[in-house]
Amino acid sequence: MNASPLPRPVPARVIDGKAVAAARTQALAQRVAGFRERTGVVPGLAVVLVGDDAASAIYVRRKARQCEAVGMRSVQHVLPGATTQAELLALVERLNRDPDVHGILVQLPLPRPLDEAAILAAVDPDKDVDGFHTMNAGRLALGRPALVPCTPLGCLLLLRELGVALRGKRALVVGRSVIVGRPMAQLLLMEDCTVTIAHRHSQDLAMLCREADILIVAVGIPGLIRGDWIRPGAVVIDVGINRVDDGAGGSRIVGDVAYDEAAHVAGAITPVPGGVGPMTIACLLENTLAAAAAIEGGAAA
Numbered sequence: 001m002n003a004s005p006l007p008r009p010v011p012a013r014v015i016d017g018k019a020v021a022a023a024r025t026q027a028l029a030q031r032v033a034g035f036r037e038r039t040g041v042v043p044g045l046a047v048v049l050v051g052d053d054a055a056s057a058i059y060v061r062r063k064a065r066q067c068e069a070v071g072m073r074s075v076q077h078v079l080p081g082a083t084t085q086a087e088l089l090a091l092v093e094r095l096n097r098d099p100d101v102h103g104i105l106v107q108l109p110l111p112r113p114l115d116e117a118a119i120l121a122a123v124d125p126d127k128d129v130d131g132f133h134t135m136n137a138g139r140l141a142l143g144r145p146a147l148v149p150c151t152p153l154g155c156l157l158l159l160r161e162l163g164v165a166l167r168g169k170r171a172l173v174v175g176r177s178v179i180v181g182r183p184m185a186q187l188l189l190m191e192d193c194t195v196t197i198a199h200r201h202s203q204d205l206a207m208l209c210r211e212a213d214i215l216i217v218a219v220g221i222p223g224l225i226r227g228d229w230i231r232p233g234a235v236v237i238d239v240g241i242n243r244v245d246d247g248a249g250g251s252r253i254v255g256d257v258a259y260d261e262a263a264h265v266a267g268a269i270t271p272v273p274g275g276v277g278p279m280t281i282a283c284l285l286e287n288t289l290a291a292a293a294a295i296e297g298g299a300a301a
């Protein structure tokens with residue numbers, strides 16, 4: 001017998017989000033310099049952090065540092081965990097009126113009992129660099145996007161970077177949050193993908209995954225998506241950020257996809273860390289320049 005050999009699994013292309021983000025950030029610094037020269041305006045981002053969550057504090061500092069590195073101004077407002085709704089609203093309204101502030105980001109989740117939806121609704125839609133305001137979510141849903149949420153935008157830019165044609169492809173978005181899943185689905189629809197959205201109640205998630213040419217996972221469960229759920233050659237974008245025990249008394253960050261399994265089946269895959277996360281921050285900075293340009297009436301390019 002002379003059985004033909006099974007095709008050897010080809011290792012997936014690893015999508016280096018960190019490198020793509022770094023290149024975009026470098027290009028952005030040039031654009032910011034040009035904008036400052038033309039308008040005399042320094043784009044300003046205000047980041048609001050309520051409470052003392054250590055991970056959020058590190059992340060907010062990272063944003064501020066990168067903001068300054070590209071020549072924009074960044075102001076941080078760190079409020080105590082016991083801040084009231086009225087106090088937080090008053091700060092947002094002050095930032096809405098502040099001509100030096102072009103972008104406002106209220107770090108989520110907010111501690112209880114603060115009303116997240118009411119706070120997000122209070123942000124001036126023109127300064128809403130997270131793209132979470134109803135006005136911006138609505139514009140995106142109508143296919144006329146203005147400020148687009150940073151994480152899904154970062155995922156789309158990574159797909160574009162790969163150079164794969166999106167038109168007509170079957171895309172599955174696992175997760176339907178306002179921050180990631182829903183806007184991600186809207187963006188893929190605008191790219192002419194055939195979009196499916198899965199969530200907690202979806203039946204036979206494995207089968208849905210196996211049909212997807214493009215698989216975007218934003219759930220928050222480490223290793224939820226197994227290697228044999230992935231369509232051979234599919235593009236896998238792992239948004240999940242989960243801190244897990246590293247078995248040596250410490251911890252490490254992993255995504256929602258069982259990476260080692262998936263990397264033998266997928267055509268391309270984002271690592272965690274170093275995939276979507278850095279793109280989120282790069283897009284936040286780009287949104288801030290875009291907001292400043294729209295407010296000041298100058299071109300962002």
Ligand SMILES: NC(=O)C1=CN([C@@H]2O[C@H](COP(=O)(O)OP(=O)(O)OC[C@H]3O[C@@H](n4cnc5c(N)ncnc54)[C@H](OP(=O)(O)O)[C@@H]3O)[C@@H](O)[C@H]2O)C=CC1
Nearest residue numbers: 151175176177180199200218219220239240241276277280
């Ligand atoms: N890399 C980055 O830049 C960012 C990473 N993240 C990370 O992405 C992940 C998701 O974040 P976020 O969208 O804010 O999370 P949310 O908790 O807001 O949403 C999670 C979604 O996953 C769905 N879900 C939960 N369990 C299952 C399941 N077993 N099967 C299918 N779907 C399920 C939920 O469904 P239902 O709606 O039915 O409850 C929900 O829609 C987290 O790990 C987060 O840390 C988030 C933002 C940015």
Ligand SMILES: Nc1nc(=O)c2c([nH]1)NC[C@@H]1CN(c3ccc(C(=O)N[C@@H](CCC(=O)O)C(=O)O)cc3)C=[N+]21
Nearest residue numbers: 105106107108109130241253273274275277278280281
């Ligand atoms: N208003 C608001 N807007 C947000 O965009 C927002 C938010 N609130 N709350 C929290 C989530 C989470 N999020 C991340 C952004 C970057 C990384 C990131 O840079 N990750 C790196 C480092 C990971 C690590 O080592 O900690 C990486 O994946 O390589 C992660 C997570 C934005 N969020």
